[in-house]
Amino acid sequence: MTRWAPEKKDTVRALAVEILHNYGHGRAFIAVDGPDARADAVFADDLVVALKEQGHAAFRASVGDFLLPRAQRAIAGENAIDELTFRRVLIEPFRMGGSTGWVPAAFDARADRPFESTWVTGPADALLIVDGALIGRAELAGLWNYAIWVEGGDTADRSPEARGRSAAVIDNTDPDHPRRLFDDAC
Template sequence: MTTRWAPAKKDTLRALATEILHNYSRGRAFVAVDGPAGAGQSAFADDLAAALVEAGHAAFRASVADFGRPRGKGGAVADGEPAPVDGALLRRVLVEPFRLGGSTAWVPAAFDSASQREVEPRWVTGPDDALLVVDGEALGRPELAGLWNYTVWVTPGGGRGGLRAVATAVVDVSDPEHPRRVFDDAC
């Protein structure tokens, strides 16, 4: 039996953080962590934000699930479909204020999907040079297209598919403690 080398989680996260900071260390930028349902986007986004902070850069977190629509208001979805997002709300209280920089505050969550209710806004501020790591599913859908500066597609293995083809980086998380970057360019 041969043993395959697998990178440690911290090494993969540090490499991604270094690449992101190489391109987006000045000003404000958005990093999307996308993938199929159940791929672990939220946990990976938490770890990536921590790696960015460890590298000495301000990083904040949000999830598109926290900008959902209540059931009965376009909130019902078919199995396998991503939950609907209130794109106008997401842009108004998170994206646009974050992009303004300075002392402008933004809201990292506006909806609780478990209770199907809006939540009291919690306003957050940060430095001019900051990254916002946003997790979700199908972040390239039309109402969200063009918001992200850098996209990480996390996958529990398997072939190309969905929005993976347009991601900046693809990470196989089939072994969460040893995620590995996948270079599967189509050229």
């Protein structure tokens, strides 16, 4: 029996419509994460496109662009971020709205050096989609207005805490046909 699977654009568009219904005015933060960092980043990029197609301002950032230098990560953990910089140059300025600029990326982990600061501004009604924001980052949990967990294949149970903190869970086993999962808590 052939099973119907939605097209990627349809799943992402439906999620964009839901987010805009709840967070269409003012500034809001959307977290996207899962066990496959590359798949999460692609899904976050697709979400930005869908939000813009709906006529809303949307911007991208990655927690991976706020990592600590390699020597500090060797002590603190491979995915340890510079939380102070993350909050100071991205989160707080974005939250302020208006003409305040923010920096979407601060550290190039591959080159192990800071990026040259690039300041971005946007309208008062805007969304910031940030990938890599949930796994092992309890200190950031209170920042997100909406969180999306992207999973696939045998990765479903790699971080039940992060999945549980998510408003939406996406089964990305087939990246061309991701499906929204609805966990029944009854």
